[in-house]
Amino acid sequence: MDQQIRMELSEARGEEADHLRLVGALTVNTVSQLYPRLRQLEPDHHTLIDLAAVERMDTAGAWVLCDLETRLLGHGRTLELRNASEETILLLESVRRAMPVKTEPVISARGLVAFLEKIGRAVASGTAFLVELTAYLGQFFDRLARMIRHPHEFRLTALVAHAEDVGLRAVPIVALMAFLIGVVLAFQGSAQLQQFGAEVFVVDLIAISILRELGIFLTAIIVAGRTASAFTAAIGSMKMREEIDAMRTLGLDPATVLFLPRILALLLMLPILGLIANLMGLLGGALMAWIDLGISPSMFRTRLIEGTDVSHVFVGLVKAPFFALIIGVVGCHAGMQVKGNAESLGRMTSNAVVTAIFAVIVADAMFSIFFAQIGL
Structure with a gap:
């Protein structure tokens, strides 16, 4: 047994190197005898260790030798191991690769040049990200065109x-959100308009706000947080388990199987969710106007029809397909960027939600500017 093996250490000092000969077993039970003696060696000579008489070595013994080698290298000296078996050499290499490497902290440069470099890298990274999103959008349109040409390949079940x-499954949360937004708009609008005796215009305020902006915009925000994360988690999990590689091996195209049905489902469902949000927002506003201002439902409906143009509905719903494309492409792209660990999956899921919401806000602002310029 290792506990009964005695380890002998014979030393013969040369003029340029310390010659050591180890006898016995270098295991976890015996290294405590060797380690203090090796630490006492002065690192002012090269060291040569003969391992011919070593009967057995485990990772603890290999660590002692690697630790000595690291200490000698730190003083500009070397460690030479002789008569080591092939198994011992492989074990030492494995332990050497696992040894922690002490790295000096990188001191970031400062000044105008460093600041400009940081900005340049951020711009380059952002541009590359936009190019990747554009490529995924192109893949979607390409696979959609293929499905139109070959409808028998379309996965209707998916x-x-x-x-x-x-x-x-998003209808309850979207409907509740829109209803409450309508209630808040009516309550806050009535509080302000009552000062001017223009309570009846609260109907116009609710209608234009809900139909033109808030209905589809807040719906897209909720869908971005709910669906973009779901897309990223689903595709990222498949990528972690190498299922996507298996799909490619089987001759299946991930863009056709994974991206197309998800983004197409968003394209179909987001306008419907937007209509539901519009109806529930108007219902909430009408209810609060009735309670707070005494505007009856029939009067609310009459004012809504007379004072609200149908163009407001068009302006709101025309944004839905664009928001759906943004959310779907961002979610699928983030899923494909997941690496082989859970930390990467969590990080990319969070990034997908943030990116999708930010992109929806930017797109909504661009639509507002566009419709203002054309007078719609």
Whole structure:
């Protein structure tokens, strides 16, 4: 047994190197005898160790030798191991690779040049990200065109399943959000308009705000947080388990199987969710106007029809397909960027939500500027 083996250390000092000969077993039970003696060696000579008489070595013994080698290298000296078996050499290499490497902290440069370099790198990274998103969008349109030419290849079951997930299951939260937004708009609007005796215009305020902006915009925000994360988690999990590689091996195109039904389901369901949000927002506003201002539902409906142009509905709903494309492409792209660990999956899921919401806000602002310029 290792506990009964005695380790002998014979030393013969040369003029340029310390010659050591180890006898016995270098294991976890015996290294405590060797380690203090090796630490007492002065690192002012090269060291040569003969391992011919070493009967057995485990990772603890290999670590002692690697630690000595590291200490000698730190003083400009070397460690030479002789008569080591092939197994010992492989074990030492494995332990040497696992040894922690002390790295000096990188001191970031300062000044105008460093600041400009940081900005340049950020711009380059952002441009590369936009190019990647554009490539994924192109893949979607390419696969969609292929499905139109070859409808028998279309996966209708996957489309229905994703439509249920991103659309039907999102109805309760979207409806509740829109209803409460309508209530808040009516309450706050009435508080301000009562000062001027213009309570009746609260109907116009609710209608234009909900139909033109808030209905579809807040719906897209909720869908971005709910669906973009779901897309990233689903595709990222498949990538972690190498299922996507298996799909490619089987001759299946990930863009056709994974991206197309998800983004197409969003394209179909987001306008419907937007209509539901519009109706629930108007219902909430009408209820609060009735309670707070005494505007009856019939009067609210009459004022809504007379004072609200149908163009407001068009302006709101025309944004839905663009928001759906943004959310779907961002979610699928983030899923494909997941590496082989759970930390990467969590990070990319969070990035997908933030990026999708930010992109929806930017797109909504651009639409507002566009419609203002054309007078719509």
